[in-house]
Every structure is written in structure tokens, then in C-alpha cells.
Amino acid sequence: MDKNTIIGFILILAVLVGFSYLNRPSQEELEAQKRRQDSIAWVQQQQMEEIAQSVAAGKSPAKTEEGEELPDSVRYSQLQDRYGSFSVSAQGTEREVTLENSLVKINLNTKGGHIHSVLLKEYTNYEHEPLYLFEGDTESAFGMTLITANNRVFKTNDFYFQVVRETEQQAVLRLSAGDDKYLDFVYTIHPDDYMVDFDVVPHNLQDELSPAMHTLDIQWMQKIRQNEKGRKFEERYARLTYKFLSGDLEEMRESKDDTHSASNKLKWIGYKDQFFSSVLISKNHFETARLDSKYLTAGKYMKEYNTSTGVPFNRMNGDPVGFSFYFGPNDYTLLKNYDKQKFEGQNLELERLVPLGWSLFRFVNKWLIIPIFDRLTAWGVGLGLAIFLLTLIIKMILFPLTYKSFMSSAKMRVLKPQIEVITSKYKGQDNALIRQQKTMELYKQVGVSPMAGCLPMLLQMPFLLALFWFFPSAIELRQQSFLWATDLSTYDSLIHWDTYIPFISKYLGNHISLFCLLMSVATILNTKYTMDQQNTGQEQMPGMKMMMYFMPVMMFFFLNSYPAGLNYYYLISTLITVLQTIVFRFFINEEQLLAKLEANKSKVKPAKKKSGFMARLEEMQRQQQALLKEQQKKRQRK
Numbered sequence: 348m349d350k351n352t353i354i355g356f357i358l359i360l361a362v363l364v365g366f367s368y369l370n371r372p373s374q375e376e377l378e379a380q381k382r383r384q385d386s387i388a389w390v391q392q393q394q395m396e397e398i399a400q401s402v403a404a405g406k407s408p409a410k411t412e413e414g415e416e417l418p419d420s421v422r423y424s425q426l427q428d429r430y431g432s433f434s435v436s437a438q439g440t441e442r443e444v445t446l447e448n449s450l451v452k453i454n455l456n457t458k459g460g461h462i463h464s465v466l467l468k469e470y471t472n473y474e475h476e477p478l479y480l481f482e483g484d485t486e487s488a489f490g491m492t493l494i495t496a497n498n499r500v501f502k503t504n505d506f507y508f509q510v511v512r513e514t515e516q517q518a519v520l521r522l523s524a525g526d527d528k529y530l531d532f533v534y535t536i537h538p539d540d541y542m543v544d545f546d547v548v549p550h551n552l553q554d555e556l557s558p559a560m561h562t563l564d565i566q567w568m569q570k571i572r573q574n575e576k577g578r579k580f581e582e583r584y585a586r587l588t589y590k591f592l593s594g595d596l597e598e599m600r601e602s603k604d605d606t607h608s609a610s611n612k613l614k615w616i617g618y619k620d621q622f623f624s625s626v627l628i629s630k631n632h633f634e635t636a637r638l639d640s641k642y643l644t645a646g647k648y649m650k651e652y653n654t655s656t657g658v659p660f661n662r663m664n665g666d667p668v669g670f671s672f673y674f675g676p677n678d679y680t681l682l683k684n685y686d687k688q689k690f691e692g693q694n695l696e697l698e699r700l701v702p703l704g705w706s707l708f709r710f711v712n713k714w715l716i717i718p719i720f721d722r723l724t725a726w727g728v729g730l731g732l733a734i735f736l737l738t739l740i741i742k743m744i745l746f747p748l749t750y751k752s753f754m755s756s757a758k759m760r761v762l763k764p765q766i767e768v769i770t771s772k773y774k775g776q777d778n779a780l781i782r783q784q785k786t787m788e789l790y791k792q793v794g795v796s797p798m799a800g801c802l803p804m805l806l807q808m809p810f811l812l813a814l815f816w817f818f819p820s821a822i823e824l825r826q827q828s829f830l831w832a833t834d835l836s837t838y839d840s841l842i843h844w845d846t847y848i849p850f851i852s853k854y855l856g857n858h859i860s861l862f863c864l865l866m867s868v869a870t871i872l873n874t875k876y877t878m879d880q881q882n883t884g885q886e887q888m889p890g891m892k893m894m895m896y897f898m899p900v901m902m903f904f905f906l907n908s909y910p911a912g913l914n915y916y917y918l919i920s921t922l923i924t925v926l927q928t929i930v931f932r933f934f935i936n937e938e939q940l941l942a943k944l945e946a947n948k949s950k951v952k953p954a955k956k957k958s959g960f961m962a963r964l965e966e967m968q969r970q971q972q973a974l975l976k977e978q979q980k981k982r983q984r985k
Contacts, residue, residue: 439507
């Protein structure tokens with residue numbers, strides 16, 4: 348290349364650069380051009396959204412300004428731009444597919460491919476209507492979020508699935524993405540089982556889904572219906588519950604709105620009310636989840652639960668993503684058996700959906716109350732008789748503790764004359780400490796411990812409180828009648844009114860439970876009889892006697908809305924306690940008992956080394972006695 352050629356190229360380049368510089372758009376022109384591009388993009392986006400909404404709603408495709416339908420090629424191009432290969436499933440026919448066994452009837456909807464309704468065939472609600480856990484899209488929604496290869500995001504709820512297999516116990520719904528490319532939802536139920544297997548099976552979607560899609564995001568919503576007569580009581584047991592893969596269980600607050608963000612892996616998520624649950628179980632695990640519980644104050648729904656979570660997903664290998672749904676009763680034995688059979692080794696612990704109290708009370712219920720109750724009901728006896736027999740068995744188990752407590756009270760009672768002598772000899776507040784010391788000396792001489800009667804009573808408390816948790820959770824009592832109670836799982840109404848009465852309606856409700864009323868009356872009579880039998884002649888704290896009578900009244904207000912089965916148990920238990928006291932009093936010879944105690948005074952007792960606590964207690968008593976004497980001397984000088 349010679350010199351003239353090089354100069355020519357340089358001149359041409361200079362001319363081009365100069366022309367570009369002189370003809371460049373101004374800043375105002377650049378901004379106007381940007382506004383035009385934004386406007387065009389906004390209009391195109393609006394058109395795409397209108398088309399998508401029309402297609403999802405099953406309406407006619409978008410039309411031109413003249414009212415004519417868009418050409419098929421244009422409409423297809425727009426849908427493909429928005430949904431990629433999945434655009435072939437943006438239109439379709441909505442229909443229902445039914446899965447059914449002896450226990451449950453499930454309807455699936457081809458729009459969204461989700462479970463549309465669940466009917467529990469063996470149960471009815473409190474108005475004796477068929478018991479649906481949910482029915483229709485307004486009560487439940489379940490969907491997954493997909494990301495296409497061109498980074499378009501959509502939810503399966505808005506697309507139409509094809510039914511490729513339909514039997515009474517299995518259905519395969521297919522979300523097509525073109526020739527031999529699809530995502531299958533496979534639902535399978537089994538005979539006599541509340542569990543539904545749900546598998547998500549991708550096929551040849553590695554080029555249709557985004558490489559960034561490593562999790563399958565899930566959105567699940569359900570409203571909880573009121574199925575029992577006592578709404579306020581049922582609300583206490585309606586809770587969103589979830590179990591971590593590590594084994595911990597969490598429950599959301601039942602009386603107000605609540606939101607949790609679970610950062611650790613979850614095994615299952617349960618939407619429960621008092622006696623029934625919908626549970627979503629992952630065969631692998633759920634990643635981090637956001638859970639929301641809304642408290643609904645009126646209408647036929649008590650709560651609304653929402654979950655947003657995800658599971659690991661690999662679009663390349665096409666492995667199925669496995670889940671299970673449980674739609675059924677909160678039956679402890681039934682739920683526990685899943686760990687022994689279908690989910691052996693996975694430690695689901697679905698039985699923890701049944702509230703049985705804190706650890707100690709749950710232990711008593713798990714290993715004693717439930718096995719006894721299950722055995723009694725297996726014999727085919729009525730629920731009223733089963734509760735009566737359960738009460739007798741519990742009383743027999745606790746009989747040694749009851750007897751020991753009564754004997755302690757009897758010993759204190761036969762010493763009453765001697766206690767009264769001490770009381771009359773050391774009268775007044777100034778001699779209170781001396782009076783107490785002399786009383787304790789008497790007890791020590793005859794070998795009586797004032798605390799001996801308290802310990803057996805305390806040991807009985809775990810049984811009493813365990814049953815307090817057991818009866819409201821026992822689905823066996825649901826809609827079972829006994830005497831005047833038509834449903835032992837809820838309150839029995841002797842009197843009922845609709846008018847709101849201040850204070851009364853707030854704490855008692857708009858009814859009076861006859862079993863609760865009888866139980867409270869029996870408790871008051873038992874309290875009076877027991878206090879008369881345990882009168883040892885010692886001075887009582889002011890107001891203690893009134894407090895003992897006030898407690899049964901408080902129990903009446905507290906337990907009036909609790910299940911009739913629980914109040915019936917407390918009534919029978921109280922009557923048996925009164926009967927035991929009468930029998931003990933009849934068979935125990937108090938004169939012989941007193942003679943035995945008097946004989947203990949003459950026995951030479953080996954000196955016992957005092958514990959550090961007792962030594963400090965006696966030292967404090969001596970110091971208090973010295974202080975009282977000093978105060979008494981000062982008053983005498985004045």
C-alpha cells in the first residue's frame with residue numbers, strides 16, 4: 348500500500364467521524380427517543396397482559412381496535428413470547444377428575460392441576476352436613492412457579508392440564524410444553540387410607556426451563572372451616588403447625604395473626620383445626636419457608652393459612668419430585684401408625700398434631716391414658732361407660748397415693764385435741780412462733796409429717812392435667828352421645844341464650860353446661876366434707892376457707908365451654924373421691940390410730956443428723972423468737 352492510498356483512507360475516516368459528530372442527536376432528542384421506546388414497550392406489555400388474562404380466564408383472544416380477533420399467528424407469537432413452549436397449555440378446557448376410596452373423595456381441577464376439594468366420607472360437621480376440608484378455589488389454592496428458558500415467570504394455577512390417565516385411585520394431569528415435553532402431576536390414593544401420593548414428574552424440559560431454576564417454588568393456601576359447635580373453643584386448636592427436618596415442631600399463634608420465616612429445612616407443614624388436618628409432606632425436604640396464619644373473627648371460616656416454600660429441583664435429570672398429602676382426622680393412633688408402615692424410618696411424628704400437653708403430661712397420655720382408652724373402646728362399650736371405666740382404672744392406679752394422703756389427714760385429725768391445748772396455752776400473735784414450735788414438736792414425737800399428705804396430692808396432678816389435655820383432643824368423643832349430651836367432644840347445653848350479657852357471655856358463653864354445673868356442685872360439697880374431715884385444730888390463714896370454696900366457682904366459669912366428656916370425667920372422679928373418703932373413715936379405727944401415735948412418744952428415737960436446711964431453719968426460728976421477745980419487752984417498757 349503506497350503513501351497516497353494511506354492518505355486517502357485517513358481522509359475518508361476523518362469525513363465519517365466528522366459527519367457522525369455533526370449529525371449526532373441532541374440530549375433532548377435522546378430523551379424523546381427514550382420516551383417513545385418506553386411507551387411502545389409499555390403498550391406491548393399491556394397487550395401481553397390482557398392477552399394472558401383473557402386466555403387464563405377462558406375468554407376470547409385479544410382483538411384489534413376494530414373489534415376483530417387477532418390472527419392466530421399473531422396471538423400464538425405473543426403467547427410464545429410470554430410463556431415459551433408452555434404457551435400450548437395457556438388455553439384449554441376446565442374439568443374435574445375424581446379420586447375416591449372408602450374414606451375420602453378428592454376432586455382435581457384440570458385448570459392448575461391442583462386438588463379442588465376434599466370430602467371426608469365418614470364424618471359430618473356439627474350441623475350434620477358432609478364434611479369438606481375445603482371446596483373450591485376460594486377456599487384452597489395450590490400452585491408452583493416455573494421459569495422458562497427465556498426467563499418468563501408463570502404459575503401452574505393459570506394453565507390447563509391434560510388428563511392422560513384417569514382411574515378411581517390414580518390420575519395423571521399433564522402440563523404440555525410441546526412434542527414430548529411436559530410436566531406431569533401424578534396423584535395416587537390407596538384403599539382405606541387418608542394419604543395421597545403426589546409426584547411432579549418433568550420430561551424433556553431441560554431446554555424449556557431456566558438454568559437458574561434450582562428449586563421448585565410452591566404456594567399453598569387454605570381456609571379452615573368451622574366444623575364444631577363451639578367456635579371459640581375450636582379456634583384454640585386450629586393452628587398452622589410445621590416440623591423441621593431436625594425433629595423440632597413449631598406451632599403458630601392461634602388467637603391472632605402470625606407470620607414466621609423458617610430458615611431451616613422442613614419435613615412437613617400442617618393446616619389443622621381441632622379434629623382434622625391437611626398436611627403437605629416432602630419426600631425429601633422443604634427449603635426455607637414463609638408461613639402466614641390469619642385469624643378470621645366472623646363467618647364460616649376460622650383461619651386462613653398461607654405457605655410459600657420450595658423443594659430441590661433438577662431440570663436436567665428429570666427425577667420426580669415426591670410429596671404426600673394427608674387429608675384426615677387428628678387420630679393419635681392412626682397418625683402414629685404412619686411411622687411404622689408407610690413412612691418407616693422417616694420419623695414424621697404426625698401424631699404430634701394431636702395436642703396432649705407438655706412433655707410430662709404428654710408422656711402420661713401417650714403411655715397410659717391412650718392405650719387404656721383404646722382398649723376400652725375396642726371392646727365396643729359406649730363412650731360414657733368407657734370414660735367411667737377409665738376413671739375407675741385411674742383411681743385404682745392412684746389408690747396408694749390417695750390412701751397415704753387420707754392416712755396423713757387422719758393422723759392430724761386425731762391429734763386435734765392436743766393441738767387445741769397448745770393453741771389455748773399459747774394464744775395471741777406474740778406467741779405464734781412458740782405455738783408453731785410446740786405443734787411441730789408434737790408431730791415429731793408421734794412420727795407425723797404435715798407434708799406427708801401434700802406429696803401424694805402433688806403426684807396425682809400429672810394425671811389430672813394429662814386428662815385435661817386428652818379429652819378435648821380425643822376424636823373418638825366427637826358426635827358421640829351420652830345421657831343428655833348429644834356430643835361429648837363439645838359442651839352440653841342445659842340452658843342457652845342468644846343475647847350478649849356483659850361479663851357472663853365473655854367468660855361463660857351463652858350457655859350453661861349441665862355436666863359442668865354438676866361437677867362444680869360436687870366439687871364444692873367435696874371441698875366442704877374434706878375440710879371438715881381435715882380440721883386439725885390449727886389456725887388457718889385468713890381467707891383460706893373462702894378461697895377453697897371460690898375455686899370450684901372459678902372452675903365452672905373456666906370449664907363451661909370445655910367438652911362434656913371432660914366435665915363428666917371430673918364429675919365421676921369427684922364422686923369416687925367422696926366415696927373413698929367415706930369408706931376410709933368407716934374402716935379406719937381412729938382410737939387405735941391415736942393409741943399407736945401415743946406409743947410412738949415412748950419410743951427412744953436415735954438422734955438424727957440435721958440437714959443443713961433444717962439447721963438454718965431452726966436458727967432462723969430462734970432469731971425470730973429473740974426478735975419477738977425484744978419487741979415485747981420494748982412495748983412493756985412503754
